[in-house]
Amino acid sequence: MTVHTTALADRACLIVHGPDQPGIVAAVTALITRNKANIVSLDQYSDDPEGGHFFQRLVFHRPELSAVMPDIEADLRTTLEPYGMTWQLTDQSIPKRMAILASTSDHCLLELLWRHRRGELNVTIPMVISNHTNVAEDVRSFGIPFFHVPSQGPDKSEAEAKILELLIGNTDFVVLARYMQIISEDFLDRVDVPVINIHHSFLPAFIGAAPYRKAKERGVKLIGATSHYVTKELDEGPIIEQDVARVNHTMTAADLQARGAYVERAVLSRAVQWHAEDRVIRHGNQTIVFTDRP
Amino acid sequence: MTVHTTALADRACLIVHGPDQPGIVAAVTALITRNKANIVSLDQYSDDPEGGHFFQRLVFHRPELSAVMPDIEADLRTTLEPYGMTWQLTDQSIPKRMAILASTSDHCLLELLWRHRRGELNVTIPMVISNHTNVAEDVRSFGIPFFHVPSQGPDKSEAEAKILELLIGNTDFVVLARYMQIISEDFLDRVDVPVINIHHSFLPAFIGAAPYRKAKERGVKLIGATSHYVTKELDEGPIIEQDVARVNHTMTAADLQARGAYVERAVLSRAVQWHAEDRVIRHGNQTIVFTDRP
């Protein structure tokens, strides 16, 4: 759970997925052996052993990893080509760069900054961008750069352009930590890295504005939060994590929202951690998540 | 939690609700005192102390209760009339009669029968009615009458008429324990007792047929169940209880359904228990539930 930087030295994470077929696991593990690496952990899943799709996450340790990464990559290309598999190899000692977009709410933002400082998120945080200024001081007290990009008026293109200017080249994924602006399709195309969002969710669903008020009116007994990758269908992207909290009739819509904040910060933190550790594989509108949850 | 029949002797449950106003609690508790009763438990809630709606559930013990019930009722009428309050007084030593409608699934049905036998539900079960026969033997092994009312063809009115014939006069509330037939508005009007239903529910909602398959396709991480009173808007009635279970990518739609069964039986059992103990007050499309949950 805690990220020990020294423990990540010379460690790589290999993601392999594609059409399931006999021999694929043997081929991958033989490759690891002949490259003098030791398997640290291995998770795999096949949605149908007969003709389904196969997913594998393998973490290995190889002394002097950075020197031999090109050799291992070449071996992977040769070995996996006949199987038609997609793969991705990541040096775990190089944390991903995570930019955060926020608005006025601090609960998700501060939880990420604090878990990062605590050494529980294997990321660097190059910047926090907000369309408001109230979180600036908190962000900077963690030693993280803060940029204010206001987004007034109906035309958001100017604000998005400024944000893109800050982000492009500087981030490996973007987290919307209760960022209350709609992201345009054009922005998604141009930022070209995964974008993770968090939003409230209910049983049953209350779509549109004022969901906590609607949930109150229907007398729901659970409120929840969902973290997902942002796609052009907005809040319909592949789900990474969800959770709920119990509520009752004594709680006002404001109380539901306050309690929901605790669910949101926990759900988003787990989603971010799993993404940072290459535990999430997107597959159509689903995710395969090799979680570290007991 | 366990219902001790002797413990319920000479106990009554008083529900009072109406416009909140100063003095109402004092008026009710003074009434209890002057009727020589002792308060066992008292729960109350006001949705707004200034001009809101007030709800109270009060359980009291009064030796020789059945002899003095008419006096207490007369006193309640006189006392509460000036306040414009609605009230209901129930002798807890007389269990409510609960008829169960089922189809082929046994998980909710058997859980209710078992909790009843265990002494955890303060009800009698006059009958189980099913449109199938597979649960007949199990039901009768609990000493409960079973009636088979098939419901073939598009016209359900004949089946509903037979069910009503069995129910009317013999039940205080009806539980749909995974009863897979749509209940007509006419049936609801004529049965004229509360009807409690259980159905699956998801974050976000998947409406219509095959919800588990749709949830699987979206890759949900939680599945849930909701128990509610049936109204003419079908699955839109006031919610009594909800809960969820965690699921993941390795589970098929059938696995989700199997796991959902455990949530359904727990949620329905709690909803039934709370209704049986007069813990649920309907208020518009909400419920005030004075649960016994810690």
Next chain:
Amino acid sequence: MTVHTTALADRACLIVHGPDQPGIVAAVTALITRNKANIVSLDQYSDDPEGGHFFQRLVFHRPELSAVMPDIEADLRTTLEPYGMTWQLTDQSIPKRMAILASTSDHCLLELLWRHRRGELNVTIPMVISNHTNVAEDVRSFGIPFFHVPSQGPDKSEAEAKILELLIGNTDFVVLARYMQIISEDFLDRVDVPVINIHHSFLPAFIGAAPYRKAKERGVKLIGATSHYVTKELDEGPIIEQDVARVNHTMTAADLQARGAYVERAVLSRAVQWHAEDRVIRHGNQTIVFTDRP
């Protein structure tokens, strides 16, 4: 859940407990009515309606409360004396003063400071005292005074004396937020306000040093935390709140400890909130907690 200061204006919390007897609820509620107050919430519990002990928490609203507090207190004295009841009346618009003692760990401390800033704890925080300095900057960034009282060597009496000098007269209760020093009986006597502690706890219990290592060796599947009032029996005082998190074989003792931190901060926060809102009544080595948990 969220504390709206304006909502607490003219609100008082009345705690009454003592031998259960008929008429006590009527006597209290009549007193509220004749003092022109309106009941906002009422919780009560009797451990045995026949000859047991009775506990009540009643929140009421009375315009111009501060002017009439002495009158209400006089009325309470007169009214409750014949019943032999203990009572306590608190003006909710005056937050309790909560001093925090910490060591090097920041997880419980920062959670309390953040919830306080967020308006979710009805307290003021006059000071944080630590035997280390690493949390000083964080504490001061919340605008809270920080005092460093080192505690080296076997004799803690000097350090305790300094802490008492800071605390006495300035605090209504003390929270040990992972304060890793043993509190002497003398300290407890002299500080003379409730002291709340948080510690890890396991199923089954692992007593003494290195509990996470022992739990790991036994292969436990759950780790927990307990918050309680400190008594002279150290970790044996009355329990306010407990919770657990699931763990498994892949987690090291350090991982268990890291995960335990999340349980600890949640459990302590709830215990503190309930104490601050006068929801906890101590009774022998037990607590009656009228929680706001749904």
Next chain:
Amino acid sequence: MTVHTTALADRACLIVHGPDQPGIVAAVTALITRNKANIVSLDQYSDDPEGGHFFQRLVFHRPELSAVMPDIEADLRTTLEPYGMTWQLTDQSIPKRMAILASTSDHCLLELLWRHRRGELNVTIPMVISNHTNVAEDVRSFGIPFFHVPSQGPDKSEAEAKILELLIGNTDFVVLARYMQIISEDFLDRVDVPVINIHHSFLPAFIGAAPYRKAKERGVKLIGATSHYVTKELDEGPIIEQDVARVNHTMTAADLQARGAYVERAVLSRAVQWHAEDRVIRHGNQTIVFTDRP
């Protein structure tokens, strides 16, 4: 989750564990490939990639499995000998035989019988043995043989001898489903199959008689249950699964026990299922559990 018998045809589960070393995963997976089998699932864990202990559970599909089992076993012997690994190969289409010992409580017993009938436990149940007769009829209604072995007086050796006579040769593991007799060391030696027990557990622990009363006196807020393998140290054996339920001051010791029953039946059911599916590897006093929990 649900056991589809056809799905288990030609499936085997291979457990391998021993000193961790490079190449072991490649060796095993190559063996699977050359034996024309297809990996269905693979879980592994190493308690230390440098010189630790390695554990693997691998499920594979091989057409005409029963014909080639001896060949695969011979290959495993040859392949794994140089690595010094312990292994075990199980044909999943042959369910384990599970004998159940019970006393008067039915909650754990009926849950197991019902989950078995529902097709969720991959076992056969050759018999239920009880030192009481009250559960006989229920057991037989599930079509399971019931044997009554009374255990009066201080000398249990005669009763144990009768039970052993019934068990030996007829069972692959034994479940103590709230069997309220102490098992002798001699019995354990002679029965010579794994024995799984369930017992209540608390935070903190309350040892000895009347644990629910003691927990009540201390005012605990959680009660729990632990399922473990029985060893000569009685309730100190390796833990398979644990869970808790929330309780509060309103609940009597009898209520705690009633609520505890729901935790017990769930925890024991999961432990039994995981054992039946060869998901639990014992390692000293710990267990490695490759659960199917999301």
